[in-house]
Each structure stands twice: as C-alpha cells, then as structure tokens.
Amino acid sequence: YLNLLISSLFVTVLYLGGWNISIPYISILELFQRDQIFGTTIGIFITLAKVIKLLFVSIATRWTLPRLRMDQLLNLGWKFLLPISLGNLLLTTSFQLFSL
Numbered sequence: 001y002l003n004l005l006i007s008s009l010f011v012t013v014l015y016l017g018g019w020n021i022s023i024p025y026i027s028i029l030e031l032f033q034r035d036q037i038f039g040t041t042i043g044i045f046i047t048l049a050k051v052i053k054l055l056f057v058s059i060a061t062r063w064t065l066p067r068l069r070m071d072q073l074l075n076l077g078w079k080f081l082l083p084i085s086l087g088n089l090l091l092t093t094s095f096q097l098f099s100l
Helices: 002-015 029-034 036-064 070-098
Strands: none
Touching (some): 002 036
C-alpha cells in the first residue's frame, strides 16, 4: 500500500492542484496570505484529504472488481482496445489531412 500512497500523492500534486482548493471564488484564500503558518497547515490538510480520496477510490475499486486473468486481459487488448486505437488513429489522421 506504500506504492499506492506515493502514487496518490504524486497524482494529487501533479494533476489535482496539490494544496490549492478546487472550489473557485472562495474567500478563504485571502486568509491564507495573512498568516503563513495557518495557510501552510491548511494546504497540507487539503493535500492529505485529496490523497485519502484517491486512496479510497483505488482501494474500493480493487475490492469491488474481480481479478482478471492474463488470457482475459490479452483478449481485451487484442479484440477490443487495438481496433478502437486503430480507428482513432485513422479518424485523427483523416481529420488532419482534410482540415488543411
């Protein structure tokens, strides 16, 4: 679970805004600038709350969904994901060629 914790922390900092509040137009941010220790503490708690949410989602997904065998994953990749990706490549290439 340590790898899951570290990857959740990286995802939180890189993609979810880290210590920033995700709600726009909130006036609490002005209070953070007045007292630097209070703002840093709140930022740490916001980051930890986002990490805990990611941990909960990933652990709940692991508990809920069944474990897939290797042959099921290979069938998924070759019979489903490869045709979708080739269709996406064909569609994007045609859009790029005809948009000139």
